[in-house]
Amino acid sequence: MYKRILYATDGSQPARNALAHARDLAQKYGAELILVHVFRHIEEFGKSPYFSEIEEERKRAGETVIGQAMAELRDSGVTVHIEPCEGQPAEAIINVAAVRNCDLIVIGSRGLGTFQGLLLGGVSDRVARHAPCPVLVVR
Numbered sequence: 470m471y472k473r474i475l476y477a478t479d480g481s482q483p484a485r486n487a488l489a490h491a492r493d494l495a496q497k498y499g500a501e502l503i504l505v506h507v508f509r510h511i512e513e514f515g516k517s518p519y520f521s522e523i524e525e526e527r528k529r530a531g532e533t534v535i536g537q538a539m540a541e542l543r544d545s546g547v548t549v550h551i552e553p554c555e556g557q558p559a560e561a562i563i564n565v566a567a568v569r570n571c572d573l574i575v576i577g578s579r580g581l582g583t584f585q586g587l588l589l590g591g592v593s594d595r596v597a598r599h600a601p602c603p604v605l606v607v608r
C-alpha cells in the first residue's frame with residue numbers, strides 16, 4: 470500500500486507522536502521514510518546586527534529537530550532519507566510529497582504554534598487540504 474512515506478516534523482510533541490505512526494507504517498509496509506524539516510527563513514528572525522549568530526542558531530535548531538527524529542528511527546530498520554527544506558512549511562511539504570511521489574504524509578495535528586483552541590494548525594490544515602496523497606494527522 471505504502472512505498473514512500475513523508476514524515477514532517479517541527480520537533481513539537483504532536484509531531485513526535487506522529488513519528489511512532491510513520492515508523493510503524495514504514496516497518497509494516499517496508500516503505501522508505503522521507504524525513505522533512507522545513508527550516509525557517511532567515512528573514513523571519515528580523516533584521517539584526519547579529520546575523521551570523523542568528524543564522525547559526527537557526528541551523529542548530531533545525532539540525533536538533535532532525536537529529537531527534539533520526540535517533541528514534543535508528544534501530545527501526547527503516548530506510549530514511551532526510552529532506553531539509555526552507556521557506557513555507559506547508560508548501561515545502563506538499564512539494565516534496567509531489568516531487569518524490571510519496572503515497573502518504575504523516576504529520577502532527579498541531580505544532581510549536583502558541584495559538585490554542587484550534588484542532589489543526591496552519592501547516593496541518595494546508596497540507597490536509599492540498600496534499601497530492603493521503604494525509605495522516607496525529608494528535
Ligand SMILES: Nc1ncnc2c1ncn2[C@@H]1O[C@H](COP(=O)(O)OP(=O)(O)O)[C@@H](O)[C@H]1O
Pocket residue numbers: 477478479481483484485487505506507508509558575576577578579580581582583584589590591592593594
Ligand atoms: N517547519 C516545519 N517543518 C516540518 N514539519 C512541520 C513544520 N511546521 C509544522 N510541521 C508539521 O505540521 C504539524 C502541525 O503544525 P502546525 O500546523 O504548524 O501547528 P501550529 O499552528 O500549532 O504550529 C506539526 O506537528 C508537524 O508535523
Ligand SMILES: [Mg+2]
Pocket residue numbers: 479580581582590591592
Ligand atoms: Mg507551526
